[in-house]
């Protein structure tokens with residue numbers, strides 16, 4: 001059996017494959033590691049048949065939908081998952097066939113209602129149900145401490161002490177644990193009384209994850225993250241650095257377009273920059289930039305929104321639109337000249 005743990009910060013994903021048949025599953029892939037999964041599966045000579053999500057993640061962006069498309073693989077989630085892009089919905093007691101491997105699904109709700117654990121030979125992927133020295137939290141949408149108690153004490157701990165446990169998160173660089181070790185040392189599992197366990201979980205006062213609403217929006221709907229939109233736009237355009245822009249503006253061979261809001265422009269901008277707030281770009285661009293063959297550099301505050309704006313301009317026929325690498329912030333920090341003149345009426 002091929003078994004690879006892929007770490008992205010504290011998030012863990014897994015590639016599990018059958019060596020004989022070159023068939024694999026990818027579990028809990030992370031959006032910012034897509035190229036790594038593609039490189040890894042190709043390097044290991046594996047064909048990914050299933051991309052499996054142990055649950056709907058609230059703390060990071062899932063790559064399941066995109067990898068399902070890129071790898072021509074089925075996206076597998078529990079039947080209670082809200083995600084419309086899950087193409088195979090599974091439930092407790094069912095198995096996925098991966099070459100000669102059997103991956104058995106245990107429904108282990110509690111952290112979320114759609115949480116499941118995956119048993120494969122001597123190991124179990126526990127998602128966020130059971131962590132090393134901890135458990136998943138139960139205060140996020142569809143969480144339920146009572147259900148978590150049943151999943152832990154009624155299901156996972158019954159897998160036998162020797163069973164290896166591979167969680168979806170670990171922030172201390174540990175790879176795995178065993179059911180036996182967790183039974184002995186996991187502080188939350190020492191609360192074997194249901195009421196005590198539930199009270200402990202309800203009493204945790206945890207900070208909400210960063211990007212909670214964006215993660216739930218994209219992971220539950222299959223929609224795109226802001227970083228994804230900017231990443232896709234950045235592939236459609238090219239960028240120009242500060243020095244290059246300054247020289248070329250001085251030589252008069254480059255138009256500069258500021259796409260920030262009006263007050264930001266008024267407070268300071270690159271000399272002679274024209275101004276169209278991003279929200280009005282499509283409507284006003286023909287007036288402000290009548291020549292679509294002009295060479296134009298677009299900038300915003302940090303170099304993100306200008307990427308989207310430059311890609312939009314290219315779509316509209318401004319084929320020489322580029323974005324300023326680093327945005328106005330980098331320009332200002334480099335102490336390049338700025339001016340505060342109001343925008344010319346367009």
Ligand SMILES: [Fe+2]
Nearest residue numbers: 056057058128
């Ligand atoms: Fe989670």
